[in-house]
Amino acid sequence: MITFDDVTLTHPDGAGRVTALDRVHLDVLDGAVTVLTGPSGSGKSSLLAVAAGLVRPDSGRVLLDGHDVARLSPSAAASLRRGRIGVVFQQANLLPSLTVRDQLLVMGELGVVAGGRRRRRRELRERADALLAEVGLDGSGRRRPHQLSGGQRQRVAIARALVHAPSVLLVDEPTSALDSERAAEVVELLVHLTRERRTATLLVTHDLDRLDDVAGLERVVRMRDGRIEAPLPRRAAAQA
Numbered sequence: 706m707i708t709f710d711d712v713t714l715t716h717p718d719g720a721g722r723v724t725a726l727d728r729v730h731l732d733v734l735d736g737a738v739t740v741l742t743g744p745s746g747s748g749k750s751s752l753l754a755v756a757a758g759l760v761r762p763d764s765g766r767v768l769l770d771g772h773d774v775a776r777l778s779p780s781a782a783a784s785l786r787r788g789r790i791g792v793v794f795q796q797a798n799l800l801p802s803l804t805v806r807d808q809l810l811v812m813g814e815l816g817v818v819a820g821g822r823r824r825r826r827r828e829l830r831e832r833a834d835a836l837l838a839e840v841g842l843d844g845s846g847r848r849r850p851h852q853l854s855g856g857q858r859q860r861v862a863i864a865r866a867l868v869h870a871p872s873v874l875l876v877d878e879p880t881s882a883l884d885s886e887r888a889a890e891v892v893e894l895l896v897h898l899t900r901e902r903r904t905a906t907l908l909v910t911h912d913l914d915r916l917d918d919v920a921g922l923e924r925v926v927r928m929r930d931g932r933i934e935a936p937l938p939r940r941a942a943a944q945a
């Protein structure tokens with residue numbers, strides 16, 4: 706679970722400062738996808754960056770499984786990120802020369818080192834293969850990114866983000882490069898994996914209306930001017 710408790714973040718802006726997050730309170734619960742939407746500049750990326758420990762807020766607490774990410778040193782934040790957080794970006798960002806399976810194994814090894822756990826390689830390989838099957842890429846482990854469709858690449862990115870068994874999944878506009886049908890499939894997959902693995906998933910999207918038919922996105926929060934508006938029913942949030 707991630708808890709944002711009274712989190713404020715400002716950036717320098719000419720002579721003054723611009724407020725990206727303004728006293729944000731939000732719980733991202735385990736086993737559910739919390740959708741974060743809102744207009745450009747409302748603070749969505751800033752909230753993800755703070756959750757990932759990439760940016761330190763001016764004030765407030767960001768609790769990730771009880772650790773205050775906002776107070777950690779940069780190296781401790783990096784270690785927490787590698788051990789407990791999975792991230793999926795707008796583009797899949799796969800390494801062109803690696804096979805699908807190796808994309809997962811490389812990330813898994815990083816998590817193993819960072820977490821100081823002696824997870825055996827065989828275990829990691831089994832985990833990678835199980836994840837590839839779960840995201841519908843059973844049998845594609847030897848392919849390389851250029852042999853995959855956009856939706857398949859994004860599925861690899863999702864599997865890679867989960868291979869070290871993070872408790873938190875941060876997802877930034879994962880569907881912007883996909884058509885509506887593929888977009889819905891990718892988000893359905895995220896809902897399924899989130900429930901099954903009990904991750905606390907925070908999904909940023911600006912086009913909520915494209916996800917109208919996806920079940921399991923009950924929790925939608927909308928940002929405006931750095932603030933979280935009260936959680937809204939999904940249709941109302943899409944129209945606001």
Ligand SMILES: Nc1ncnc2c1ncn2[C@@H]1O[C@H](COP(=O)(O)OP(=O)(O)OP(=O)(O)O)[C@@H](O)[C@H]1O
Binds near residue numbers: 717746751
């Ligand atoms: N590094 C920075 N320096 C100065 N201002 C910044 C910086 N990063 C973000 N901002 C400002 O903080 C506010 C929130 O930006 P943020 O990128 O979090 O919004 P967003 O909702 O993710 O927007 P988008 O949907 O366009 O990605 C905006 O006013 C933006 O201009």
